[in-house]
Amino acid sequence: MKTLVIAEKPDMGRNIASVIEPRAQNKRTHLEGEHYIITWAIGHLIGLAEPDRYDDKYKKWSFGDLPIIPDEFKLLPNPKTKDQLTVIKELAARCDSLVNACDAGREGQHIFSLIRRHLKLRQPVRRLWISDLTAETIRRGFDELKDDAEYANLTEAARARSEADWLIGMNGSRAFTTKHNELLSVGRVQTPVLALIYDRQKQIESFDSQKYYEVYGYFKQGTTAYRGIWQGDRITDEEKANKLAAKVQGKQGVIESYDVKDTKEYPYRLYDLTLLQREANGKYGFSAKKTLDVAQALYEKHKVISYPRTNSNYVNEQNIPEMHKVLDSLRGNGDYTELVNGAEKRFVHKNNKAVCNPAKVEDHHAIMPTLKRAGALSADEQKIYDLVVRRFLAHFYPAAEYKVHTVMTLVEEERFKTTIKQLLSLGWKVIYGGDAGNGVGSGAGPGKKGGRKGGADSQEPEEEEEETDGVFELNAAEPVLCERSEAKAKETQPPKPYTEGTLLKAMESAGKQIEDEELRDVMKDSGLGTPATRAATIERLKNVGYIDMQGKRIVITPKGRTAVELIRGAGVELLTSPEMTGRWEQRLNEIARGQASAEQFMNNVKRFTVQIIDKVRVQRPAVKTAFAQPEKPARAKRSGGSRAASGSGSGRGAAKGGSGAATASASRAPQEKTAAAPGAPAVVGSCPRPGCGGQIFMGRKGYGCSHYKTGCSFVIWKENQGRTLTDSMVRSLLEKGRTSKLKFKHASGEPYDARIILANPATGELSLERE
Numbered sequence: 001m002k003t004l005v006i007a008e009k010p011d012m013g014r015n016i017a018s019v020i021e022p023r024a025q026n027k028r029t030h031l032e033g034e035h036y037i038i039t040w041a042i043g044h045l046i047g048l049a050e051p052d053r054y055d056d057k058y059k060k061w062s063f064g065d066l067p068i069i070p071d072e073f074k075l076l077p078n079p080k081t082k083d084q085l086t087v088i089k090e091l092a093a094r095c096d097s098l099v100n101a102c103d104a105g106r107e108g109q110h111i112f113s114l115i116r117r118h119l120k121l122r123q124p125v126r127r128l129w130i131s132d133l134t135a136e137t138i139r140r141g142f143d144e145l146k147d148d149a150e151y152a153n154l155t156e157a158a159r160a161r162s163e164a165d166w167l168i169g170m171n172g173s174r175a176f177t178t179k180h181n182e183l184l185s186v187g188r189v190q191t192p193v194l195a196l197i198y199d200r201q202k203q204i205e206s207f208d209s210q211k212y213y214e215v216y217g218y219f220k221q222g223t224t225a226y227r228g229i230w231q232g233d234r235i236t237d238e239e240k241a242n243k244l245a246a247k248v249q250g251k252q253g254v255i256e257s258y259d260v261k262d263t264k265e266y267p268y269r270l271y272d273l274t275l276l277q278r279e280a281n282g283k284y285g286f287s288a289k290k291t292l293d294v295a296q297a298l299y300e301k302h303k304v305i306s307y308p309r310t311n312s313n314y315v316n317e318q319n320i321p322e323m324h325k326v327l328d329s330l331r332g333n334g335d336y337t338e339l340v341n342g343a344e345k346r347f348v349h350k351n352n353k354a355v356c357n358p359a360k361v362e363d364h365h366a367i368m369p370t371l372k373r374a375g376a377l378s379a380d381e382q383k384i385y386d387l388v389v390r391r392f393l394a395h396f397y398p399a400a401e402y403k404v405h406t407v408m409t410l411v412e413e414e415r416f417k418t419t420i421k422q423l424l425s426l427g428w429k430v431i432y433g434g435d436a437g438n439g440v441g442s443g444a445g446p447g448k449k450g451g452r453k454g455g456a457d458s459q460e461p462e463e464e465e466e467e468t469d470g471v472f473e474l475n476a477a478e479p480v481l482c483e484r485s486e487a488k489a490k491e492t493q494p495p496k497p498y499t500e501g502t503l504l505k506a507m508e509s510a511g512k513q514i515e516d517e518e519l520r521d522v523m524k525d526s527g528l529g530t531p532a533t534r535a536a537t538i539e540r541l542k543n544v545g546y547i548d549m550q551g552k553r554i555v556i557t558p559k560g561r562t563a564v565e566l567i568r569g570a571g572v573e574l575l576t577s578p579e580m581t582g583r584w585e586q587r588l589n590e591i592a593r594g595q596a597s598a599e600q601f602m603n604n605v606k607r608f609t610v611q612i613i614d615k616v617r618v619q620r621p622a623v624k625t626a627f628a629q630p631e632k633p634a635r636a637k638r639s640g641g642s643r644a645a646s647g648s649g650s651g652r653g654a655a656k657g658g659s660g661a662a663t664a665s666a667s668r669a670p671q672e673k674t675a676a677a678p679g680a681p682a683v684v685g686s687c688p689r690p691g692c693g694g695q696i697f698m699g700r701k702g703y704g705c706s707h708y709k710t711g712c713s714f715v716i717w718k719e720n721q722g723r724t725l726t727d728s729m730v731r732s733l734l735e736k737g738r739t740s741k742l743k744f745k746h747a748s749g750e751p752y753d754a755r756i757i758l759a760n761p762a763t764g765e766l767s768l769e770r771e
Contacts, residue, residue, distance in 0.1 A: 001094065002035060002094065002096075003095055003096075003097045003098065004088075004092050004094075004095040004097070004123075005017075005020075005098075006040065006041060006098065006102065006112060006115065007038065007039070007040040007102065008043065008103050008108055008111060009040055009041070010042065011300045012040065012101065012300060013038045013040035014038075015138065016128075016138055017033070017036075017038040019139055019142075020035075020036055020138070020139075021033025021034065021035070021036050021038065024036070024038065029083075029084060037094070037095060039091055040084070042081045044111055045077060045085045045088075045111070046076065046114040046118050047075070047078060047114075048073050048075065048163065048166050049073070051068050053074050053076060054070055061178050063174075063175065063178040063179060063616075066174060066175055066613045067167075067610055067613045068171055069606055069609060069610075073163055075117060075118045085119070088115060088119065089119050092119065095123065096123055097123050097124050097125070098123045098124070099127075099128055099142075100112040100126070100128065101128040103309070104128075104130060104307065105309060105363050105364070105532065106154060106158045106532075107532060107533075109154045109155050110155070110158035110161075113155045113158065113159065124148075125147075125148035126145040127147070127148045127150070127151055128142065129141065129146060129363075130307075131310075131364045132370050133300065134370050134371055134372055136371065137370075153592050153594040154592045156592075157588045157589070157592035159598070160588060160598040160601050161588050164584070164602065164605040165187065165189075167605055167606065167609045168187065168612075169185075169186060169187050169188065171612060171613060172187070172191075172609075173187075175612060175613055176563075176567065176570075176616060179616050179621055180621055180622040182562075184566070185540075185546070185563075186567070187537075188581060189528055189529045189537050190540050191563075191567065191575050191576055192575070192581045193503070193537055193541065194576075195564050195568075195577070195578065196498070196578055197541075197547060197554055198556055198564040200495055201497070201555070201556050201561075203494065203495050204494045204495060204497065204728070205728065205731060205732055207494035207495070208741075209491045209493070209494070209740050209741050210491065211236065211489060211490070211491050211741070212234045212235060212236050212492065213235045213236070213237075213240075213488065213489055214235075214488050214490055215229075215230035215244050215245050215485065215487050216228065216487075216488065217248055217253075217416045217482045217484075217485045218482065218484045219253065219409055219418075219481065219482055219483070220481050220483050221478055221479070221480045221481075224473055224474055225483075226472070226474075227418060227466070228407070228409050229417055229418075229464060230244065230414060230415070230416055231415040231416065232414075235487075244414065247412050247414065248414055248416075249482060249484055249485040250483075251411050252411070252479050252481055253411030253412075253480050254410050255407060255409055255480060256408040256410040256415065257406075257407070258405070258406075258474055259406040260403055260404070260405050261403070262402070262404075263401075263402050263403075263404050264399035264400065264402075264427075265399060265400040265402070265427075266354055266399045267354070267394035267397065267399075267428045268394065269313035269314075270314065270355065270366030270368065270391055270392065270395070271313070271366060271367040271387070271388060272310050272311050272313050272367065273308055273310055273311070274508050275313070276291060276295065276367060277291045277500070277501070277504050277534075278501040279387055279501075280383070281500045281501030283387075286380075286383075286384075287500050287539075288500045288504055289535040289538070289539050290380070291384060292532075294380050295308035295367070296308060297381060298381055298384060298385055298388075302372070302377065303370060304369060304372050304373075304377075305368065305369055305370060306365065306366075306369075306370060309364070309530075310365065310366060310531065311363075311530065312360055312363075312366050313366050314360045314361050315361065315365040315368070316356070316358045317358060319356070319365055320348060320349060320350055320355075320356060322371075323348050325371060326369055326371055327340060327345065327396060328340075329373065330393070333373065335386075336393065339390075339393050339431055340393070343397060344397070344398075347395060347396050347397065348395050354395070355395050367388055368388065368392050369385070369389050393431050394428040394431045397431065398425070399428065400423075400425060400427035400429045401427060402422060402423055402424060403421075403422040403424060403472075404420070404421050405418070405419070405420040405421075405472055405474070407419075407420070411482050419464070420465075420467075420468060421465055421466065421468070422467075422469075422471075422472045497555065499552045499554065504534055504538075506528075507527055507528040507529060507534050507537075507578075508527040509527060510527050510528055510578040510579055510581065527582055527585060528581055529585070530585070546559060546563060547560055555727075558685075566619075569619065570619045571615045571619075572611065572612050572615045575612065584601075587601055588601070683696065684697065684698060684731050685734035685735060686734065687705045687734075688714070688734055688737075688758065689761060689763075690761070690762065694706040694708075694714075696714070696716075696730070696734060701717060701718055701719075703716045703725075703730050703764075713763060714761075714762065714763060714764045715763075715764045716730055716764040716766065721766055721767075721768055723742065725756075729756065733758045737758045737761075738757050739756045741754070742756065752770060753770070753771040754770045755768070755771075756768060757769045
């Protein structure tokens with residue numbers, strides 16, 4: 001008898017067949033050769049059944065029927081692909097062994113496991129575990145097939161993840177939806193991600209910008225000129241800053257200390273999926289989903305990169321010779337020939353821990369180009385491919401070398417600090433034309449990224465570091481002259497809104513602000529979701545109307561705000577806790593390694609599910625106006641608006657989203673008509689008019705109240721006090737009665753600071769309050 005090979009998708013099946021059975025007959029649903037029959041799953045053919053498959057009473061959503069905790073989870077074929085499932089069943093009956101050739105990871109293992117369980121297949125199974133779809137790798141993979149029993153723990157982890165997501169999603173979504181008469185999607189991963197966005201938005205809105213002054217001195221010694229920053233407590237008084245600047249101007253000073261240190265900056269680490277998504281978002285504005293889709297096409301269709309859904313930035317020892325071969329294969333590619341000619345294989349070896357670190361490679365190594373030459377790629381595919389190739393090539397170059405000069409200059413008993421980063425050798429940075437400062441994932445060695453200290457979310461002033469490729473020389477024994485000085489006004493900045501790139505970073509570290517790359521590695525097992533699921537989680541939040549996109553910025557919608565506040569208000573803060581969900585993800589990884597019990601994990605999930613229901617049961621229902629959709633016909637473009645409460649995992653995208661939320665069909669969920677729809681006006685807050693209770697929404701020329709038809713005349717015009725008001729300003733006016741400090745100009749052109757004040761909460765009249 002023959003062996004049945006089950007791949008995850010048709011393209012993968014055909015790629016495998018072209019190697020192991022090149023003369024196989026194409027039967028449309030499968031390919032049949034002399035020894036193997038190769039077929040495919042088309043993603044998730046089977047999912048967990050919805051509650052009404054257990055009892056008809058669950059067709060109607062009722063709080064009294066909760067919690068729903070099956071003794072045994074039922075499986076249900078996807079009706080759209082049930083014919084392919086039948087094909088697999090018939091083919092399996094003709095074979096005496098199976099090969100699981102689904103994606104080499106937790107979800108691929110789960111897809112095959114569900115098919116095997118549902119069809120009750122009893123044949124022995126071997127596992128194909130490969131990281132790219134080139135002929136050489138497929139051939140080697142079939143020579144090294146493993147017994148499927150070696151992956152039993154991974155199967156258990158995949159099953160636990162799926163069932164835990166079902167329990168939290170189905171019960172949480174039904175509980176909050178029926179309690180508050182609004183379709184609310186709840187999920188094990190998506191809810192804490194939404195909470196991250198909510199908390200960041202609240203930080204921004206509550207931030208009170210403070211003005212301060214930095215004093216700079218411009219010094220000269222012979223032909224060397226440099227700038228220093230005054231060292232001392234932050235100055236908030238303009239007069240004091242100006243006096244200090246005047247005190248040192250034109251005066252002679254001495255070099256109190258002068259330190260010169262040689263430093264090296266090593267190439268950024270090879271890409272894992274999350275780093276690739278972050279880089280593509282920052283450089284090209286690609287969404288996480290778009291980057292994943294493009295990378296998947298480069299892997300499956302073009303076969304020019306390795307498996308993209310990886311969480312590793314390293315390779316194994318056996319990958320080193322392969323990397324050398326890939327370097328040679330790129331030599332004939334016109335775009336990279338010159339860079340390849342300058343590359344040296346001696347830098348990539350098994351003892352280079354920045355590249356080869358087997359302890360940090362689990363399912364798959366880092367994303368790399370393959371031996372296959374890239375043909376006709378789309379513009380987007382070329383961009384992602386170029387990122388992967390350049391990151392790969394950088395490791396065949398030496399480190400960039402610098403001298404860092406740290407100078408402390410003393411003038412009139414006032415100290416000024418200067419940091420000059422003098423370039424000695426570009427090294428690997430020639431790959432990027434010398435401009436590698438925007439890369440992510442640095443820290444592969446003692447060198448760090450050049451630039452200014454202080455992260456994107458930092459509220460502290462940044463310590464400036466000047467870079468030069470010229471000569472910088474000082475004689476510490478000689479005096480210097482402060483030729484001029486100045487006091488510059490600056491303001492503390494609020495945290496920046498999330499982009500998809502920065503949100504991915506926060507998801508990877510479970511919300512912790514982690515800049516250190518070594519710590520980032522430690523957190524990888526306890527982040528929110530997995531590299532393969534994070535893009536789908538973000539898309540899920542868009543589709544259920546919880547977040548919108550304003551350019552690259554993510555903004556939370558009123559529905560998303562209310563969802564977080566209701567969940568926390570019910571006393572189930574753990575459901576919004578990134579740290580808790582991160583620990584769950586860590587436990588799932590431990591189950592996959594055989595270090596934790598899936599049964600104990602599921603018992604804990606069931607207890608938590610019961611706690612959710614008990615907490616929501618005693619919660620007071622939300623007032624109707626909390627979700628009221630304004631009647632005024634102003635339309636604002638929205639990213640999503642799906643009416644489904646969430647995805648149960650019957651489709652690949654939903655399952656890989658890791659949201660663990662329940663499916664809510666239109667016929668089952670109450671008050672479906674109030675769910676956020678595409679084109680709905682954007683609500684920015686509650687009406688402050690005493691006794692009104694309406695919602696303020698954005699119109700074409702201003703912000704009006706949803707109760708305008710019943711007589712509320714509250715309105716804030718967009719063009720006001722010489723400014724064009726933003727949603728954030730109006731929200732601050734509604735919640736705090738004032739904006740943060742803003743810049744204005746007199747008619748004469750002289751600037752001044754002021755806040756816009758809500759002078760009359762009954763009408764929306766505004767006024768200025770000068771500082």
